[in-house]
Amino acid sequence: MRQRLVLLLVAAAMVATGAWWMSRSGAGKARTPSPRVETAAPAPAPAAPTAPAAPAAPGRVEPLSEEMRLGFDLAGKIKDVLVEEGDRVRQGQVLARLAADELPARVEAAEQGLAASEAAFAKVVAGARDMERKEARAAVDEARAVLDVARVEHERRRRLLSREVLSKEEADRAEREYKVATERLDAARQRFRLVDDPTREEDVKRALAEVGQARARLEEARALAEKGVIRSPIDGVVLRKHRRAGEMVSVSFDTPVVTVGDVSRLRVRADVDERDIDRVAVGQKALLMAEAYGDRRFVGHVSRVAGILGKKNVRTDDPAEKNDTRILETLVDVDEPAALPVGLRMDVFILTAPGGEGSLPAYRP
Incomplete structure (x- = not known):
């Protein structure tokens, strides 16, 4: 009886072992991953090169001769101021005289x-x-x-x-x-x-x-008598009349009487930021715009580039504007005669590459 019981236990153990083995074989086959076929993703198309934006700078209109502030070399009282603002003057023309009658007597x-x-x-x-x-x-x-x-x-x-x-x-x-x-x-x-x-x-x-x-x-x-007379050094226009007859002038501080300039040709003095100075050179084309003229563009070219950095000349009313910015003065001659008032603030776009007009930024200082 006892021997029979042992055989039953052995048989039951063998049946249990076979069942466990069969379950293990089925589970292994279920977890075997099927082979994947990887396909290459299409390469992105190269981006089209973009032209760098034209260097932009604020500037002001000035005469080709620059503004000439004329005054006496002697202190005294003004006798006559013979011109008014807007008058055209010739080179050598007397603009004002000093009340000093002793000077002509010395000459005689x-x-x-x-x-x-x-x-x-x-x-x-x-x-x-x-x-x-x-x-x-x-x-x-x-x-x-x-x-x-x-x-x-x-x-x-x-x-x-x-x-x-x-x-x-x-x-x-x-x-x-x-x-x-x-x-x-x-x-x-x-x-x-x-x-x-x-x-x-x-x-x-x-x-x-x-x-x-x-x-x-x-x-x-x-020579002493000539110091009591102001003559125009150029052919131009009287831009500003600072003093009138009867006023006193001194040589201790700046007391100009009139300001003249040659406005037959104009130029714009632009403040190019120091980050753009490597992209600016003499002869480059430039476009000039002013808020007063809307979208109208004036054409010019770079005629002179300063050799030293300095402080900003053109300032705006923006309280966030940086005043410690270092700039390089650049002169842009207006190619065609334009009736622009002297001192007008303009936006200057210097074209460093051909066809750069279309990529002008909306710059407003």
């Missing part, structure tokens, strides 16, 4: 002094006149005649003295008269030589030096 006195010096020099170079020579010769002849008379009288009285007919005092008087006549003849001869001889070189040099000094005094007086 210097002119008279120069005339006198030149006359004296001409006299020295020409020498004595013929009439002076004839007069000197006549004096010599007269002195010689007097000497002859004195000689005869002296010899006669000596003979009378030897015969004791004449006193010694009378003989001495005749001798003295003879000596005086001799000296007068020598003096007349010296005078004639002085008149008849040519002018000495040192006299000519001295007279010439006096003429030079007189001419220098005249130039000094004229």
